[in-house]
Amino acid sequence: RTGCIEIPVVVHVVHNRPEQNISQAQIESQIRVLNEDFRKRNADIGSVPVPFGPVAADARITFRLAASDPSGAPTDGVTRTQTEVAAFSDDDAVKSAVSGGADAWPSNEYLNIWVCQLGGGLLGYAQFPGGPSATDGVVILHSAFGTTGTAAAPFNRGRTTTHEVGHWLNLRHIWGDDGDGCSGSDFVDDTPNQGGPNFGTPSFPTISCSNGPNGDMFMNYMDYVDDAAMMMFSAGQVTRMQAALDGPRSTIGR
Ligand code: ARG
Ligand code: ZN
Ligand code: CA
Numbered sequence: 603r604t605g606c607i608e609i610p611v612v613v614h615v616v617h618n619r620p621e622q623n624i625s626q627a628q629i630e631s632q633i634r635v636l637n638e639d640f641r642k643r644n645a646d647i648g649s650v651p652v653p654f655g656p657v658a659a660d661a662r663i664t665f666r667l668a669a670s671d672p673s674g675a676p677t678d679g680v681t682r683t684q685t686e687v688a689a690f691s692d693d694d695a696v697k698s699a700v701s702g703g704a705d706a707w708p709s710n711e712y713l714n715i716w717v718c719q720l721g722g723g724l725l726g727y728a729q730f731p732g733g734p735s736a737t738d739g740v741v742i743l744h745s746a747f748g749t750t751g752t753a754a755a756p757f758n759r760g761r762t763t764t765h766e767v768g769h770w771l772n773l774r775h776i777w778g779d780d781g782d783g784c785s786g787s788d789f790v791d792d793t794p795n796q797g798g799p800n801f802g803t804p805s806f807p808t809i810s811c812s813n814g815p816n817g818d819m820f821m822n823y824m825d826y827v828d829d830a831a832m833m834m835f836s837a838g839q840v841t842r843m844q845a846a847l848d849g850p851r852s853t854i855g856r
Contacts, residue, residue, distance in 0.1 A: 606641075607855040609754055609848055610668040610714050614681045614704040616696050616718040618688050618811075621752055622744050624717060628751030629667070629680060635749060635760030636665045636767065637837075639823065646833045651806040653816045657792050659837040662844070663771075665713070691722035694737045705739065713770065714739030717747050719809075720830050726762045728769035731850035740766035742798040757827035768824050768835070770841035771851070775799065776824040782809035790838035793819050799826035 603792050611633065617623035638644040642660040646789035650658050667679025675705070686703035687695065695702035696716045714840045716739065720726070726742040746757040753760075778786025797810030800820040804827060808816035819825070824839070837841075 603818075603844065603848065604662075606662045606664050607665060608664045609855045610679070611665050611713045611715060612668050612677075612679055612681065612707045612712065614683065614685075614696075614714065614716045616683045616685050616690075616703050617744075618685050618719055622719055623682060624744055624747065625751050626678075626680070627771070628748040628753065630748075631750045631753075632748035632760050632763055633665055633667060636763060639761070639764045639833075640767075641662065642793035642834075643831055646830070649817070650821055650834050654819055654821070654834070657819075657836045658834040659840045660834050661840045661845070665815075668707075668712055672711075687716075687718075689740075690741070691695060691721055692724060692741070694729045696741055697737050706739060708734040708812045709738035713767070713854070716741045719744060719746050725757055726766045727767040729773050730769060731846050738770075740770055742766060756830065761823060761829040761832050764823050765832075768839070768843070772779045772846040773824050773835075773842060774821075774823045774841055775826075776819060782810075788824065790836060790842060792838040793822060793824075796825075801826055802827075803828055803831040 611627050640661040640663040643795040671677040681704050683704040685702040690696040695701035696708055696718050699705050712831050720743045727759050730737050742763050745752045745754045746762040749760055774788040777792045777796040777798050778788050780786025794813040795811045796818045804820045808819040808820050820827055821833050
């Protein structure tokens, strides 16, 4: 299949302190970043090191805030919920009203994004395709969401959401989730075998697992570098995301 798929998004803002009730502008800044990153229209695409340039790919996925809610009524695609919970964790409590969060909208129709305070230094987390629909979607720390408002450096370029939506579309971490070992795989052919995650702003080349001369594709959205240091999906990753959209996520955007 060629062409793009447009995914309807609902953003559930779950706030305890007032600043966590992020602005519409902050939400729109995140949707803009998703539309740039998943169409290879990000302004920093030119920073991909030359040897990896040919592999950088357009994922052919776009995003828009939902215009109708699950009952068919008009919506701006945002829900706002006041909570007594000071900070959530990765236990999915933010995804249901009974535990101080907001219930998911049907995951066969919407990408659910919860934005809240998270504890323990967690920037975000995602559910892979095939899981329970009540917890399907991604959760993002409010200060790692979008590019304005409470978004704070070095995670203020919206890339945490790009990364988590990558997981939601079945992408694994680029180093293969085997600690620092060389045997883990992300099940993508055109991303070099890589030891462990990279952090901060690495310089090219960063070599591990005998992957010279070009080394790790640390500038990939599925590594752990700072927002300003990640700027590409690979063609193989796009194939995997599109397979998810043709398979377990085939009801969305159509
Ligand atoms: N799940 C990862 C974490 O919480 C997200 C990493 C996102 N990286 C980024 N540069 N925004 O650590
Ligand atoms: Zn991740
Ligand atoms: Ca590895």
